[in-house]
Amino acid sequence: MNLALLNEEMEKIERSIKEPSEIIDVFRNHLDKILDIIINKNSTQELKFQSLKELCHYLIVMRVSLDGILNDSYHTKREIFYMNQNIFQKQENLNLVIKQFSHNIQIQRKQLHIISASKGLVCGSLILRKQDIELDLLQLTSQGKGLNITEFMDEWQPEIYGKWILVVEKETVYFHLINEMHQEFLQNTVLITGKGYPCYATKSFIKYLSLMNPYIPVYYFGDMDPHGYDILQQYAFGNAYTSHELNNIPWIQWLNSYFPLDQLQIKKKNKLNQREIQLLEQIKSNTNLPEEWKQIMDNKEKYEIEDMQFRNLSEFVLQIMQRQDCDLLY
CATH class of the missing domain: 3.40.1360.10 (Dna Topoisomerase Vi A Subunit; Chain: A, domain 2)
Structure with a gap:
């Protein structure tokens, strides 16, 4: 996990959040909090990252969600994992990050355009x-x-x-x-x-x-x-x-x-x-x-x-x- 990947994900998110909408405003405010953590190390109990790896995982989920919202398309959790298998290593790692991200910004997962394969x-x-x-x-x-x-x-x-x-x-x-x-x-x-x-x-x-x-x-x-x-x-x-x-x-x-x-x-x-x-x-x-x-x-x-x-x-x-x-x- 390196800084180049982190910067790449951050740039993609910053380009995406220029689109005006209510949900994009939520993403923009959330990104400001992440930047404050990176620059000023002002982490909170709700939003904190133990490592650069955790932060990269989080930004990938954020970026994929934005991509789905802006293009009106949906990504399955399995699809996201296979697109980034070398980064997440295990499906469980990705699933946890999706839960954390959805909880932190208080937006239902379906609205994030991240869905699961049929189970029930x-x-x-x-x-x-x-x-x-x-x-x-x-x-x-x-x-x-x-x-x-x-x-x-x-x-x-x-x-x-x-x-x-x-x-x-x-x-x-x-x-x-x-x-x-x-x-x-x-x-x-x-x-x-x-x-x-x-x-x-x-x-x-x-x-x-x-x-x-x-x-x-x-x-x-x-x-x-x-x-x-x-x-x-x-x-x-x-x-x-x-x-x-x-x-x-x-x-x-x-x-x-x-x-x-x-x-x-x-x-x-x-x-x-x-x-x-x-x-x-x-x-x-x-x-x-x-x-x-x-x-x-x-x-x-x-x-x-x-x-x-x-x-x-x-x-x-x-x-x-x-x-x-x-x-x-x-």
């Missing part, structure tokens, strides 16, 4: 319309998959003709529920998976769906382990880096908490490993921790959805959601 999936009782195009996802569900969730889902007008939005932690559970082909379940449920920890696009789409259909409850169904609960918290409240993205879903309900625990048959329970215990210690600080989690903390045990014995998983989940509907009536 959606199927079930949902129609999407755009101009003269209409997609009935229940028909796609019968083909065994559904639709990839992208960061442009808000360009579609959604119509939910079912009763619930169900977000499942795992892709395997998503396909299991589809393959059972329980018609009452599929015809009444918009089924979504974020394939583990949710990406920006998946969270944004779920919130968009929910806001467009405010009377449809949103449930989350995940493993009974620290990661399963932490993923729920990411959907509901995000983290320090994502607070500005405005895609949190604090009204999402934890379906597991409505399970009749005395009726569940668990094939096996495993002890938490050290990493899970550490995560559990962080979760303990949550004052709204459900009673079921106090039991997990005491026993330091976990079980996955696959460890629960069901005659038919979709029928079981359907009954739980129907029961919640009945409870709301009384």
Whole structure:
């Protein structure tokens, strides 16, 4: 990493920010702060760089974002990485810088014209319309998959003709529920998976769906382990880096908490490993921790959805959601 690269990135940014617009003004002010750090060494807790390498990484992300904004084009995180692979070395390094940059200037990543490859999936009782195009996802569900969730889902007008939005932690559970082909379940449920920890696009789409259909409850169904609960918290409240993205879903309900625990048959329970215990210690600080989690903390045990014995998983989940509907009536 050398000064020539740093100067080159800085010059490209300075040329770009001459274009007048509100978002460019944000970039211009942010660059002034960076220059103040370089010249006067006035770093702040929010904006500081431990090395020249960190600063170069940051400026590359800033420059690529500007390029996308000015040319009305989008770059995927993977594309940016391969364009600068010798600089970032690992995709995780780039991802962290993008999060930091988006957080520091308080602009959502999509507005920065930096997007992710499709990760989440959606199927079930949902129609999407755009101009003269209409997609009935229940028909796609019968083909065994559904639709990839992208960061442009808000360009579609959604119509939910079912009763619930169900977000499942795992892709395997998503396909299991589809393959059972329980018609009452599929015809009444918009089924979504974020394939583990949710990406920006998946969270944004779920919130968009929910806001467009405010009377449809949103449930989350995940493993009974620290990661399963932490993923729920990411959907509901995000983290320090994502607070500005405005895609949190604090009204999402934890379906597991409505399970009749005395009726569940668990094939096996495993002890938490050290990493899970550490995560559990962080979760303990949550004052709204459900009673079921106090039991997990005491026993330091976990079980996955696959460890629960069901005659038919979709029928079981359907009954739980129907029961919640009945409870709301009384």
